Amino acid sequence: MSNGDDDPADASKGADAAGDAEEAADAGESTERTAVPTRPDEATEESLNEYLDEIAALLDDAETEADLDDVDALLDDAEDGLDEADLPEPDEDDEDDDAEDPRGDLEDRIGDLRESVEDARGPYAADVVDAIEAAVATIEDTEWTADGRDDAADAVDAFLETAGELVDVDAFPDHDELEEQAAALGAVAEAVADADLDPDDDADTVAALLDATDDLEAGLDDAEEWDDLETHEQLRAQGYYDVLGHYKDYPVEWSALKEHEKRGNVDMILLALDSLQSDFMERHCLEALERMGKRAKTDASLEELLGRAEKRDQFAISILGKMAAAEATETLVEYVPEDSNPQLQKAVFKALGEIGAAEAVQPLADQLDPQGDTADLVRPHAARALGFIGDTRAIDPLADALAEDDSDDVRAAAGWALRQIGTRDALETVAEYADERSFLVSTEAEKAERSLDAASATA
Structure with missing residues (x-):
């Protein structure tokens, strides 16, 4: 029943639930269920609690999704009654946590019943699909040990066997191919989705599949991953210590490292x-790579060192130079003008010179001009880097630095760089300063003269 002020659509919700029960009785179904309640005419705290008691009893008797839908509809109806009820509000000035709040208590009770409805629903085929997809992700994202791969494969084999008895799927790959097994699990997930399993009619099948996915998840959890091993166990399993016969250096990891460096591993x-x-x-480890130089250059080592270089790691930058890693040029050229960090600049200049990076000629040449308080610290290094690169485009800026710079260190470095470029034009430019007052510059000029004389003698 409802009072005359109720919205007909709201009042019909409880009636709809009651009508469903009557239809079930007409169809010959069991009627030994709690009668479908109706909202009280006068919504009070006591009457609404009684209404919720009756809804809770109906929930206890619910056997199908339709039954749970009926309970949901009744809870909607109870909420409407609560909205219309004239209930006392708690005193805002009352600091007592136990102060009476009938509306809040009823709202909490309705919320708890809704949660119970959701807990009672299912299980659904979609839950099975989600569990299988989670297992596939675990298999593909996990780095397994050899034993772990075998145990994981066993868990998948057991699941596929059970699933094959419950849904129409033919997916039984080679036990040793875990990747193929992951694909087979995907095929089972598709078969479950295509089977259109009903949560009521096929509840046993869905429950059995969920039990199987629980066993699969447990099996994968128990399978050994690399992360489960202690570091020394991981290294031993991957053959890191195999190079050791006997050793005297401590720790043993260092002894093995020296042997791996010697062997180029x-x-x-x-x-x-x-x-x-x-x-x-x-x-x-980094010092070993530095000593190995070009021998240490692999795709993996480049990836590791470039990642460090992008964080301005000067040691990594130095190693990339020793490797003559042209792949680092783009990253290093970006750091050339960073005059706020002269130590970084010096490491970058040297590395670009060792790489022989032609792309760095102009940026390095720009650094020959005095710039800021730290300019004298880095300009000689820029000149020497240009000499290492050996590109003739650097002759003019180096000649200008040799002729005009106020720093003898910069001028001497420019002279040295021109000698490294080694063309007649470059050598003649330096040789003009043989009578230079600066010993450093005149020394470079004398060496350039000897190189020109030697070239003439062999001409």
């Missing part, structure tokens, strides 16, 4: 760099 040095989280071993 760049991948093992990178493994140690990644795995051994200590400043001591990090320094020795």
Whole structure:
């Protein structure tokens, strides 16, 4: 029943639920269920609580999704009754946490019943699909040990066997191919979605599939991952210590590192760099790569060092220079004008020179002009880098620095760089300063003269 002020559409919700129960009785279904309640005519705290008691009893008897839909409709109806009820409001000035709030208590009770309805729903085929897709992601994203791959494969095999008995799917790949097994799980997920399993009629099938996915998840959780191993166990499993017969250096990781450097095992040095989280071993790993120079240049080492160089790591920049890693040129050229960090500039200039980066000629030449308080610290290094690169485009700016710069260090470095470029034009430019007052500059000029004389003698 409803009072005369109720909206007909709202009042019909409880009636609809009651009508469903009557239809079920007419169809011969069991009627030994709690009667469908109706909202009280007068909405008071007591009457609404009684209404919710009856809804809770109906929820306890619910057996199908339709039954739960009826309960949801009744809860909507109860909320409408609560909105219309004239209930006392708590005193805003009352600081007592236990102050009476009938409306709030009823709202909380309706919320709890709604949660119970959601908990009672399902299980659904979509839950099975989500669980399978989560297992696929685990398989594809996890780095397994050898034993772990085998255990994970066992878990997938068991799931596929169970799933094959419950849904129409033919997916039984080779046990040893975990990637193929992941694809097979995807095929099962598609088969479950296509089977259009009803949460009521096919509840047993859906529940069995969910039990199987729980077993699959547990099996994958138990399978051994690399992250489950201690660092030394990971290194041992990957053969890091295999190079050791006997050793005297401590720690043993350092002994193995020296042997890997001697043998040119760049991948093992990178493994140690990644795995051994200590400043001591990090320094020795990087020093090993630096000493190896071009021998240390691999795709993996470039990726590691470029990542560090992008964070302005001067040691990594130095190693890239020793490797003559042209791949680093673009990154390093960006740092050439950073006059606020002269130490970084010096490392970058040297590395670009060792790389022989022609793209750096103009940026380095720009650094020959006095700029700021730290200019004298870096300009000689810019000149020497141009000499290492050996590009003839640098002759004119180096000649200008030799003729006009106020710093003898810069002028001597420019003279040295011109000698490294080594063309007749470059050598003659330096040789003109043989009588220079600066010993450093005159020394470079004398060396240039000897080079010209030697070239003439062999002509």
